[in-house]
Amino acid sequence: MIRLHGYWRSTAAWRVRLALAAKGLAYDSVAVNLLDNEQRGQGHLALNLQGLVPVLEHDGVVLTQSLAIIEYLDELFPDPPLLPADPANRARARAAALIVAAEVHPLGNLRVQRWLRSEMGQDDAAVSGWLHHWMADGLAALEAMAQQFGGRCLIGDDISIADLALVPQLYNARRFNLSLTRYPRLLDCEAMVAKQPWAGITRPEVQAGSV
Amino acid sequence: MIRLHGYWRSTAAWRVRLALAAKGLAYDSVAVNLLDNEQRGQGHLALNLQGLVPVLEHDGVVLTQSLAIIEYLDELFPDPPLLPADPANRARARAAALIVAAEVHPLGNLRVQRWLRSEMGQDDAAVSGWLHHWMADGLAALEAMAQQFGGRCLIGDDISIADLALVPQLYNARRFNLSLTRYPRLLDCEAMVAKQPWAGITRPEVQAGSV
Numbered sequence: 395m396i397r398l399h400g401y402w403r404s405t406a407a408w409r410v411r412l413a414l415a416a417k418g419l420a421y422d423s424v425a426v427n428l429l430d431n432e433q434r435g436q437g438h439l440a441l442n443l444q445g446l447v448p449v450l451e452h453d454g455v456v457l458t459q460s461l462a463i464i465e466y467l468d469e470l471f472p473d474p475p476l477l478p479a480d481p482a483n484r485a486r487a488r489a490a491a492l493i494v495a496a497e498v499h500p501l502g503n504l505r506v507q508r509w510l511r512s513e514m515g516q517d518d519a520a521v522s523g524w525l526h527h528w529m530a531d532g533l534a535a536l537e538a539m540a541q542q543f544g545g546r547c548l549i550g551d552d553i554s555i556a557d558l559a560l561v562p563q564l565y566n567a568r569r570f571n572l573s574l575t576r577y578p579r580l581l582d583c584e585a586m587v588a589k590q591p592w593a594g595i596t597r598p599e600v601q602a603g604s605v
Numbered sequence: 606m607i608r609l610h611g612y613w614r615s616t617a618a619w620r621v622r623l624a625l626a627a628k629g630l631a632y633d634s635v636a637v638n639l640l641d642n643e644q645r646g647q648g649h650l651a652l653n654l655q656g657l658v659p660v661l662e663h664d665g666v667v668l669t670q671s672l673a674i675i676e677y678l679d680e681l682f683p684d685p686p687l688l689p690a691d692p693a694n695r696a697r698a699r700a701a702a703l704i705v706a707a708e709v710h711p712l713g714n715l716r717v718q719r720w721l722r723s724e725m726g727q728d729d730a731a732v733s734g735w736l737h738h739w740m741a742d743g744l745a746a747l748e749a750m751a752q753q754f755g756g757r758c759l760i761g762d763d764i765s766i767a768d769l770a771l772v773p774q775l776y777n778a779r780r781f782n783l784s785l786t787r788y789p790r791l792l793d794c795e796a797m798v799a800k801q802p803w804a805g806i807t808r809p810e811v812q813a814g815s816v
Contacts, residue, residue, distance in 0.1 A: 462699035488673035
């Protein structure tokens with residue numbers, strides 16, 4: 395039994411939905427409403443002390459951190475693989491995913507935006523400038539990687555963990571009105587994922603709790 | 606040939622030094638002085654467009670992102686392994702490393718501190734409060750993981766990627782005067798790494814360029 399605790403607009407939860415869908419794995423969804431602070435409730439904190447989503451339950455094992463969850467799924471359900479076969483390209487795909495997960499996303503997370511506003515007195519324009527700065531920095535690095543190492547996908551010709559991290563980040567960039575015209579290769583990768591028959595059900599707007 | 610581009614006080618570079626040392630791999634060091642903005646120089650940007658360290662060169666392959674580099678080294682040089690054998694514990698070790706690399710570290714990075722000061726007008730006290738908040742959040746989660754899943758190390762009895770991420774983060778916490786008394790299990794894990802014969806040469810103060 396697989397159960398995913400997520401939030402419809404969480405980009406990290408979307409990465410895991412993409413991995414589950416790519417591998418054709420059925421799962422139950424639990425919607426955790428971050429705007430209502432449900433992630434700070436006792437039920438969710440018992441699963442993840444940090445109060446973050448996603449959390450994946452699999453046969454009694456409780457796992458956190460989207461990239462670790464995707465690697466776990468890839469080890470247990472290797473078809474189709476979400477990492478390239480070549481060691482260097484595996485490292486590049488992981489690095490691309492980490493540019494999203496460890497450089498861009500942590501700085502734009504809801505809890506960070508809240509801190510900038512409440513503790514540091516920053517207004518909408520300042521928060522927007524912050525978000526755009528870190529997103530543009532990361533996306534430029536990813537575009538360069540796609541130009542150098544990409545084929546039909548971000549690294550090589552097959553959808554990998556890199557594309558799974560990219561797609562939600564591009565959605566998030568649009569949500570915060572960042573122009574994406576400087577990242578043509580990344581838009582190609584996004585389109586490659588979008589045309590997969592399994593991709594539609596992973597989109598934020600079709601998740602429970604979306605508004 | 607292995608060459609590591611790092612900075613003596615970069616916690617991300619230290620993670621990779623620990624992996625190289627644990628596996629007994631010889632390498633050349635290139636010191637990139639972040640305070641002098643050498644990471645923005647053409648030479649380093651050609652290796653990493655984001656201007657971040659570490660960068661690892663291995664037989665012509667150029668790799669970025671510390672956790673991706675460690676996974677690469679672990680795949681090519683599997684002895685000793687830096688991931689547990691059991692899939693659930695592998696995921697937990699990766700998740701613990703990601704708590705450091707994707708939750709704590711990105712928010713305390715030098716470039717982020719600079720932005721908070723220069724673009725958002727924050728003073729030392731505000732930046733310190735920010736750093737302490739995110740470090741305490743991540744370390745509490747790691748302490749809970751160590752209590753639940755740790756043995757002599759953070760996950761299980763063997764040194765893993767989780768401990769390699771933890772040790773530099775604890776050093777960084779002390780540097781910014783965060784009390785560590787609430788994390789006794791993490792201090793045990795740190796001591797376990799420190800007593801390894803290969804650990805001493807990885808410490809920041811013995812790297813080229815340290816002041």
